[in-house]
Amino acid sequence: MMLVVGLLFFSMTSIFANVAKTEKIKVYGNCGMCKTRIEKAAKSVQGVTKATWDSEDLMLTVTYDDTKTTTLKIEKAIAKVGHDTDNAKATDKTYNALPGCCQYDRPAKK
Numbered sequence: 001m002m003l004v005v006g007l008l009f010f011s012m013t014s015i016f017a018n019v020a021k022t023e024k025i026k027v028y029g030n031c032g033m034c035k036t037r038i039e040k041a042a043k044s045v046q047g048v049t050k051a052t053w054d055s056e057d058l059m060l061t062v063t064y065d066d067t068k069t070t071t072l073k074i075e076k077a078i079a080k081v082g083h084d085t086d087n088a089k090a091t092d093k094t095y096n097a098l099p100g101c102c103q104y105d106r107p108a109k110k
């Protein structure tokens, strides 16, 4: 009986452990408009439940289901709307199309 309960508990915790993962991703941007754009892009990714970007330290705190998406997918979605991350870069065209106040200093290209 103890073994069954133990096994059940173990399998339940391992399921829950996969449901929501919270990570911080560096996203380059400037202002409140950037914040809205970045958070909207992150939340448009399937599996993302929460996304909050801080314009002070440029960190996006994102909560997602890691069976549905990865941080790289989220970073690519953000790069698509014009914001660089350490693993995904926006195209020059997308970057240049951003409003002037949003044209943040880009990290040096590797």
Ligand SMILES: [Cu+2]
Pocket: 029, 030, 031, 032, 033, 034, 035, 101, 102, 103
């Ligand atoms: Cu902006």
